Amino acid sequence: MSTNTTTTLSNPGKQIRDSIPRTSQGIFKLPKQRPTILQAIQASNAGRVEELIPIRCGRMSTSPFAFYRGNADIMARDLAGLPHTQLQVQAMGDCHLMNFGGFATPERNLIFDANDFDETLPAPWEWDIKRLATSFVLAARHNSMREADARQMAIDVASAYRNAIAEYAQMNTLDLWYMKFDIPGLLNNSKSEKVKTMLKTAIDKAEKSTPEKVLYKITTGVLGNFEIADQHPLVYHTIDLVKQKEMVHHFLESYLNTLQDDRRYLMSQYRIVDLALKVVGVGSVGTRCYVALMMNDKNEPLFMQVKEARNSVLEAYTGKCKYKHNGERVVQGQRLVQAASDIFLGWSTGLENRHYYLRQLRDRKIAPDVEHFDKEVLGAYAGLCGKVLARAHAKTGRGDMISGYMGKADIMDEAIGKFAVAYADQTEKDYADFLKAIKAGKLPAKKE
Structure with missing residues (x-):
C-alpha cells in the first residue's frame, strides 16, 4: 500500500x-x-x-x-x-x-x-x-x-x-x-455563573409548565367546559367542530395510524374538545397552525399542535424528497436528528389535501431568550x-x-x-x- x-x-x-x-x-x-x-x-x-x-x-x-x-x-x-x-x-x-x-x-x-x-x-x-x-x-x-x-x-x-x-x-x-x-448536566458543568443562573431559572419555569397550568392560561370556561380563548388576530376559531365532526374524525384516525401501538392506545383515551388557529414564529406565520385541546375521561388536558407541513425550501436544490407526505418528512427527519422525540409525533392530511404534523404543545419547553x-x-x-x-x-x-x-x-x-x-x-x-x-x-x- x-x-x-x-x-x-x-x-x-x-x-x-x-x-x-x-x-x-x-x-x-x-x-x-x-x-x-x-x-x-x-x-x-x-x-x-x-x-x-x-x-x-x-x-x-x-x-x-x-x-x-x-x-x-x-x-x-x-x-x-x-x-x-x-x-x-x-x-x-x-x-x-x-x-x-x-x-x-x-x-x-x-x-x-x-x-x-x-x-x-x-x-x-x-x-x-x-x-x-x-x-x-x-x-x-x-x-x-x-x-x-x-x-x-x-x-x-x-x-x-x-x-x-x-x-x-x-x-x-x-x-x-x-x-x-x-440540561441539569449542562448546569452542573457550566463554568459561567451567569449561565448557571439562567439555566436554574429556565429549569424552574419548565418544571412548572404542566398541562393544567397551560389549560388555565390559554382557555376560558364556558358552562362548566373549557375552550381556547380567542385573541384576535393571533388565536381564533376557524373550524366548527360540530359541523365538521366527520372531517376531524377522519383526520385524527389517519393521525393515529402513524403512531406505534402503545402511543395509539394512549392517544385514543383523549377526545378533541376545541380547536383554534394560532399564529406562531416568524417564517411559519400564514401557514396553518392549530392548537387542539383534548381531554380524557378524568378531564385531564392534553394540548396538541397541529402544524401545516409544506415542501422543504431545500427540495428545489437537493432532489425530490422520498416521502410523499410532508408531515411524514418532518416527523421522520425529527426522529433522526433528535436524541429523544415527543411520543405524540405523527402526521395526517386535512382539508384541500394539506399536509400536517402533530406534536404535544409546550411540553416543558425552554426557549432561549x-x-x-x-x-x-x-x-x-x-x-x-x-x-x-x-x-x-x-x-x-x-x-x-x-x-x-x-x-x-x-x-x-x-x-x-x-x-x-x-x-x-x-x-x-x-x-x-x-x-x-x-x-x-x-x-x-x-x-x-
Missing part, C-alpha cells in the same frame, strides 16, 4: 480539499438571476392564509435578525449556488439559533436539542453550519455587540462543531445515538449549538468524512466566520430592500 493511500484512508474527507479548499467556504457570491427580495417574499407567501401575511411581514420588519429567521428559502437558494463537499446529512434546513431549545423527553428529563424541523431534508452539512453561524452574527449585532465579537460568535460555533464532530465520529454508534445533552444574552452567555450558547448540530450530523451522515475535511487547524472556523459576516451583511441589504417594498405599499405589514 502506498504512503499516499494510507494518508487518504487515515484522513477521510481530506482529499475533498483538493477540489473544495477550506478557505473557499468563506467566500460568498450572489447567485446569478437571483430574484428580488420583493419577488422572493411574494413567492413564499403563496398558499398562506391571506389575512395573516401582513402579520408575517410585520414580524420580519422588526430587525434584520427577524427578517433572516423568516426567510430560510432565500438563503437556501444562495447556498445552493456555492461550492460544497457533497457530503449529505439529515439537515435541519432552517438551522438558526432560535431553533434550538429545551424540552422534556418521554422519560420526563429535560434535554437541549434542535427543535424545529419544518424544512428538514438530506442536504450538504455546510448549509446548516453556515446558516447557524450567520444567525449568531446577526443576533450579536442585534444585541449591540462589537463587530469583532459578532464575528467571533460565528467562529465559536464552527470551532465547537469541528471539535465535536471529530469526537463523535470516533464514538461507538449506539453510544452516539443514546447521547443526550441533559437570545435578545437578552450578553457576550458571555451568547458565546456559551454558540458553543452548545455547535456541539448539538455536530451530533445530529454525525448521527445521520459521514461524520468521519466531515471531520477529515475540516481538519484539526482553525482554517475552517475562520472560513465559516468570514462567510457568516459576509452573509449577515447581505441579509442587512436584503432587509433594507424589504422595508422599501413595505414603505412603497408593495408588501402589506401589520404591527402587533
Whole structure:
C-alpha cells in the first residue's frame, strides 16, 4: 500500500480539499438571476392564509435578525449556488439559533436539542453550519455587540462543531445515538455563573409548565367546559367542530395510524374538545397552525399542535424528497436528528389535501431568550449549538468524512466566520430592500 493511500484512508474527507479548499467556504457570491427580495417574499407567501401575511411581514420588519429567521428559502437558494463537499446529512434546513431549545423527553428529563424541523431534508452539512453561524452574527449585532465579537460568535460555533464532530465520529454508534445533552448536566458543568443562573431559572419555569397550568392560561370556561380563548388576530376559531365532526374524525384516525401501538392506545383515551388557529414564529406565520385541546375521561388536558407541513425550501436544490407526505418528512427527519422525540409525533392530511404534523404543545419547553444574552452567555450558547448540530450530523451522515475535511487547524472556523459576516451583511441589504417594498405599499405589514 502506498504512503499516499494510507494518508487518504487515515484522513477521510481530506482529499475533498483538493477540489473544495477550506478557505473557499468563506467566500460568498450572489447567485446569478437571483430574484428580488420583493419577488422572493411574494413567492413564499403563496398558499398562506391571506389575512395573516401582513402579520408575517410585520414580524420580519422588526430587525434584520427577524427578517433572516423568516426567510430560510432565500438563503437556501444562495447556498445552493456555492461550492460544497457533497457530503449529505439529515439537515435541519432552517438551522438558526432560535431553533434550538429545551424540552422534556418521554422519560420526563429535560434535554437541549434542535427543535424545529419544518424544512428538514438530506442536504450538504455546510448549509446548516453556515446558516447557524450567520444567525449568531446577526443576533450579536442585534444585541449591540462589537463587530469583532459578532464575528467571533460565528467562529465559536464552527470551532465547537469541528471539535465535536471529530469526537463523535470516533464514538461507538449506539453510544452516539443514546447521547443526550441533559440540561441539569449542562448546569452542573457550566463554568459561567451567569449561565448557571439562567439555566436554574429556565429549569424552574419548565418544571412548572404542566398541562393544567397551560389549560388555565390559554382557555376560558364556558358552562362548566373549557375552550381556547380567542385573541384576535393571533388565536381564533376557524373550524366548527360540530359541523365538521366527520372531517376531524377522519383526520385524527389517519393521525393515529402513524403512531406505534402503545402511543395509539394512549392517544385514543383523549377526545378533541376545541380547536383554534394560532399564529406562531416568524417564517411559519400564514401557514396553518392549530392548537387542539383534548381531554380524557378524568378531564385531564392534553394540548396538541397541529402544524401545516409544506415542501422543504431545500427540495428545489437537493432532489425530490422520498416521502410523499410532508408531515411524514418532518416527523421522520425529527426522529433522526433528535436524541429523544415527543411520543405524540405523527402526521395526517386535512382539508384541500394539506399536509400536517402533530406534536404535544409546550411540553416543558425552554426557549432561549437570545435578545437578552450578553457576550458571555451568547458565546456559551454558540458553543452548545455547535456541539448539538455536530451530533445530529454525525448521527445521520459521514461524520468521519466531515471531520477529515475540516481538519484539526482553525482554517475552517475562520472560513465559516468570514462567510457568516459576509452573509449577515447581505441579509442587512436584503432587509433594507424589504422595508422599501413595505414603505412603497408593495408588501402589506401589520404591527402587533
